[in-house]
Amino acid sequence: MTNLSNREITLNRTVPVYDTADVVVIGGGPAGTAAAICSARCGRKTILLEHSGQLGGMGTLGNVSVFMGIGNVTGIYREIISEFLPAALPDSHHESIWPQYSPFELRHYLNGKLEKEGVEVYYHVSFVSSIVEDNRVVGVVANTREGLRAFAGRVVIDCTGDARVAQDAGVPTKAGRDEDGLTQPMTLMFMMQDTGKPVRQKLPDDCYKYESIPDLPQGRHLFWGGMGDGTLLVNMTRVKGNGAKIRDINYAEKESLRQALSVANYLQRTNHPNHILSHVPGQVGVRETNQIEGRYTLTEDDLTSSRRFEDVVAQTNYEIDIHNPTGGANTDERKLDGYDIPYRCMLPVNIEGLIVAGRSISATHVAMSSMRVQATCYALGQAAGVAAAIAIETGASVADVSIPTLHQRLSEQGVVFAKQHAR
Numbered sequence: 274m275t276n277l278s279n280r281e282i283t284l285n286r287t288v289p290v291y292d293t294a295d296v297v298v299i300g301g302g303p304a305g306t307a308a309a310i311c312s313a314r315c316g317r318k319t320i321l322l323e324h325s326g327q328l329g330g331m332g333t334l335g336n337v338s339v340f341m342g343i344g345n346v347t348g349i350y351r352e353i354i355s356e357f358l359p360a361a362l363p364d365s366h367h368e369s370i371w372p373q374y375s376p377f378e379l380r381h382y383l384n385g386k387l388e389k390e391g392v393e394v395y396y397h398v399s400f401v402s403s404i405v406e407d408n409r410v411v412g413v414v415a416n417t418r419e420g421l422r423a424f425a426g427r428v429v430i431d432c433t434g435d436a437r438v439a440q441d442a443g444v445p446t447k448a449g450r451d452e453d454g455l456t457q458p459m460t461l462m463f464m465m466q467d468t469g470k471p472v473r474q475k476l477p478d479d480c481y482k483y484e485s486i487p488d489l490p491q492g493r494h495l496f497w498g499g500m501g502d503g504t505l506l507v508n509m510t511r512v513k514g515n516g517a518k519i520r521d522i523n524y525a526e527k528e529s530l531r532q533a534l535s536v537a538n539y540l541q542r543t544n545h546p547n548h549i550l551s552h553v554p555g556q557v558g559v560r561e562t563n564q565i566e567g568r569y570t571l572t573e574d575d576l577t578s579s580r581r582f583e584d585v586v587a588q589t590n591y592e593i594d595i596h597n598p599t600g601g602a603n604t605d606e607r608k609l610d611g612y613d614i615p616y617r618c619m620l621p622v623n624i625e626g627l628i629v630a631g632r633s634i635s636a637t638h639v640a641m642s643s644m645r646v647q648a649t650c651y652a653l654g655q656a657a658g659v660a661a662a663i664a665i666e667t668g669a670s671v672a673d674v675s676i677p678t679l680h681q682r683l684s685e686q687g688v689v690f691a692k693q694h695a696r
Contacts, residue, residue, distance in 0.1 A: 288414050290423045292393070294320040296661045297426030299400050299413060302330020303647045304631030305432030306383055307349045307654030308661070309392040311686060312430075315662030319392050320424060322415055324399040328383040329376065330434065332647050335558035336462045338376040338506060339497055341646040342369030344590035344611055348688035350651040357382050366689040369590070373499040373506060376554075395424075400433060403442040409626040410442050428661035428671060429627050432654060435517045436563040436633035444621040444629075445566040448515060450638045455598035456515045457560040457642065459522075460508060461529035465537060466551035467503030474541045481535040489539070490532050492602025505548055509536045513600030516559030529557045560596065560632075560645060567635025568672065569617035576643055577607075582615035584676045586656035586683070588691055589614070589649045595642045605642075611691065614644060616679065619657060620672050628671050630657035652688075659683055 296312040298305050301323030309321040321328075331337040346354060347366040354372070355362050357379065361372035387394050397418055404412040404423065412425035431438035436446050449456040476482060483489050490511040497506045510532035514521030530553065537550045574580070576593060590611035597603050618634040621627055629635075630653040632645040644653075659682045664671045667678075680690075 286421060288421045288423045290425055291417070292320055293425040294318040294393070295427050295665050296320075296430065296658065297412060297424050297428075298322070298430045298432055298658075299438050300330070300432035300434060300631070301328040301394065302432060302434060302631060303332065303650040304654035304657070305330070305430070306387065307651040308430045308432055308630055308658035309387060310349060310390045311655045311658030312662050313390045313392050314686065315659060315682065317662045317665060319658075320426070321387065321392055321394045322398040322400070322413070322424060323394060323396050326396050327380045328387065328394070329379050330647070331558050333376040333380045334554060334556055336376055336464065336506070336552065336554035337558050337647070338379070338462075339371060339373045340648055341591055342371045343646060343648040344369045345588045345652070345691070346370060346648070348652055348683065348686060349655045350648045352687060353651070367691055373497050375500070400437050403438050405442050405624070408624060410438065410624060411626060413438060427626070427665050430657045430661060431627060431629045431633070432631045434559070434562065434631055434633055436565050436629060439565050439621050439624070439627060439629050439633070440563065442621075442624050442627060444624055444627075446563040447566070448517070448563050449561065450598060455513075456562060457596045457598055458600050459512045459514060459516055459525045459529060459557045459559050460596070461510045461533045461557045462506065462508045462554070463533050463537065463550065464552040465505040465507060465540065465545065465548035467505070467547050468549050469547060471546045472541060472549045474538055476538040477534060480531050480538070483535055483539040487602070489536065490602070491596075491604070504551070505545065507536060507540070511596065511600060512557065513598070515562055516557070517562035522557070525557045561638070561641060563633050564641060565629050565633060565635050566622050567618050567629070568620045568622060569615050569635060571614060571618050571634070571636040571640040571644065573637060573639040576609055576612050576640055579610045579612050582613045584616040585613035585690060586616045586619070586679070587614040587644075587649055587652035588612070589644060591643050591646050591649065593639060593643050595639065609643065614649070614653065616656060616660065616676065619653065625670055625672070628657045628661060630654045655686065655688065656683065659686065
């Protein structure tokens with residue numbers, strides 16, 4: 274039915290079910306890959322739907338190819354480091370490491386990893402709609418290369434990063450700062466390569482000629498050169514906007530590329546005359562969009578007071594790290610001693626059969642600035658996958674999963690929590 278005069282249509286379609294599984298994971302970033310691996314390891318048939326042609330989320334798609342130090346290299350994240358970056362593996366589970374990596378090699382590694390674990394990955398499959406029966410999410414409709422198809426599951430895990438499944442199922446969400454709704458800005462990270470000789474400099478006419486550090490989008494130099502092969506990983510662009518908004522992302526894709534070309538030219542003219550622009554990813558990196566309303570909301574006070582929880586599923590000491598939501602040059606960076614993230618943050622308030630993992634868990638703007646990094650998302654995904662499997666095995670709702678059982682299963686999968694008192 275169409276009613277274009279009211280600027281809306283009603284879509285009534287019969288969509289075939291393409292596949293059915295115990296656990297359906299939507300989104301193949303760090304949280305999604307971890308959730309799928311760990312659900313499958315619990316003996317559950319697991320499928321993973323990924324809208325692009327590669328796994329890894331912003332770590333591959335957006336060239337965010339450095340793992341930020343979280344103070345807890347444990348569980349599936351530790352396993353990935355041990356296999357993919359063994360030279361970076363620390364002796365202790367509770368050390369911070371900041372390894373840089375090749376996004377192309379991580380993409381290949383994750384393909385093989387999920388194959389070995391028996392996870393069915395569907396690429397180029399984009400979420401369209403949640404399937405809800407009796408207040409329970411029982412699957413999703415997705416757009417595929419063969420048209421609309423449905424994927425049914427006993428538990429669904431939303432790892433879209435934007436809480437897309439949760440939103441469509443009716444879960445309340447919020448975005449950005451309380452005072453104005455502004456989210457952290459977007460950044461297009463890119464790589465430059467040392468050629469050993471001065472390179473030809475080129476600056477398109479519509480780009481910016483940055484002359485000094487204060488002129489730069491972030492007002493600072495921020496890059497890594499830890500690969501040992503002359504590669505420079507550059508994080509110096511900044512575009513105001515919410516990456517879950519159509520117009521904002523449209524603008525950001527164009528503006529971030531303009532800034533990337535301008536920053537590369539600046540670096541060539543200043544202290545990197547031998548570096549050529551070697552890789553620009555296919556999409557801008559998005560830090561923050563939507564947070565669900567969960568059964569508990571992680572707060573700034575939880576972080577700064579080092580709060581511990583009985584239902585802990587992830588731990589981190591990554592700093593409060595808020596890139597200025599107005600697009601200005603400053604960044605709010607505050608060190609933390611470490612804190613817990615409780616399982617309840619992944620549970621929507623008003624819907625069954627759904628777990629949310631990754632950056633869109635229930636957290637305030639300040640709290641999510643710390644918990645949003647890749648390693649923590651791997652930990653949250655691991656907990657979601659194991660919790661989903663336990664719910665299916667025991668017949669419990671995902672909200673009523675036994676926390677001691679969850680902790681036992683996580684321990685069996687290599688998770689080691691810091692021994693600190695919960696309150």
